[in-house]
Structure formats: structure tokens, C-alpha cells
Amino acid sequence: MGTCDTCGNGYSDSFQVIKDGTEYTFDCFECAIHKLAPQCAACGVRIIGHGVQHGQALYCCGHCAHGAGASGIVDHD
Template structure:
């Protein structure tokens, strides 16, 4: 069995998540994984479980919070999909 990194539950159906930085965590539920790994909105502090919005390296749960945080409307872009300097491909 494996112990959850968030709640400490020892669960036989636990699963492992490896992050982009190479860190590895074991969880007993998606709820615990989100609590440990999902970023918080810079404005309202809600957990960002969807794709959210990124502005100048800061993450927000929605465009509204991003605008309220600093009026950076022109810089708002979706965190999923294209990134600066990357040409988007078509899904097959």
C-alpha cells in the first residue's frame, strides 16, 4: 500500500503523479492531488482546477480576476494552448 502525500491515508489504490519539475507524489484521491498541486488564483485564492489564465507569470482562475489584479487586460491569455513564440499545431 502507499501513503497519500496530502492526507496520510494508506490506500491500496493510491496513484503517483510526476510533475514537470521531476517531483513525484503519491495520492489516494484526485481531491488530495489538487489540494497539493493545483495553484491558487493570485486574486481570489481559489484553487485553479481548470486551465485558468496566466498574466506575466501569475496565475488566475479567470480573466476577471486577472483584470482586477492589475488591469492587464491586453496581456491576458489562456494558460492552455499557445505560448509566446510557439506556433500552435492542429489537433489530429
């Protein structure tokens, strides 16, 4: 039984994720997302899709990127 690194729940079906050489244990994908997914530089939501990048900043969508002053970003309709 593993203990979730986000919420502390002990769970028999926990799983491990290795990111940048560090191993994490989670009891659900929600906790993995909360701990590991980057946040949008504009609105703060967790980016669980592709997102967009401008320079070093990550955004959840083109709308947020444009609002932060990025140019040349295109969202799909």
C-alpha cells in the same frame, strides 16, 4: 498500499504523479489538486482548469485577472 502525501491516508488504490521530477502519492484527485494545483493570485482558489496567465501571475478567470489590473484578458461567455 501507498500513503497519500496530502492527508496521510494509506490506500490500496493510491496513484502516483510525477511533477518537475518529484514523485507524489495520492489517495484521491482532491488531495492531488490540493497539493499540486496552482492558486489564483487574486482570490486564492485552486486552478484546476486552464486559468489565465498575465506575466508570472496565474488567475482562475478573466474577472480575477482584470481585478488585479491585467489587461487584454478575455473570458469566454
